[in-house]
Amino acid sequence: RMIREMTMADIAAVSQMEQRLFSSPWPRDSFRYELQENPYSHLFVAEDERGQLIGYAGVWTTFDQAQITTIGVD
Numbered sequence: 001r002m003i004r005e006m007t008m009a010d011i012a013a014v015s016q017m018e019q020r021l022f023s024s025p026w027p028r029d030s031f032r033y034e035l036q037e038n039p040y041s042h043l044f045v046a047e048d049e050r051g052q053l054i055g056y057a058g059v060w061t062t063f064d065q066a067q068i069t070t071i072g073v074d
Contacts (some may be wrong), residue, residue: 006043006056008035013053014045014072021072034058034069041069 006014011031018025034041040062046055055073059066 001046001048001054003044003046006031006035006045006058008032010045010053010056011035014056017053017056017072017074018070021074026070046073 011028014031015025015028018031031043034043038060040060041058042061043058044056045053046057048054053074055071057071058069060069
């Protein structure tokens with residue numbers, strides 16, 4: 001299993017998982033914004049041994065604090 005930084009190529013799969021997991025899911029554009037526009041945002045994905053996406057998480061970091069913004073596990 002591997003945890004790595006999310007890329008734009010992951011957004012479709014993460015968005016699909018988000019839709020399945022939550023009654024008020026983040027829109028796909030929110031993930032794009034967090035990846036490309038928000039300098040305080042850090043998004044990660046988890047893959048199984050076959051390279052399939054099994055989870056994701058996001059945090060905002062400022063100075064000495066971090067806030068979890070989203071997390072999902074399939």
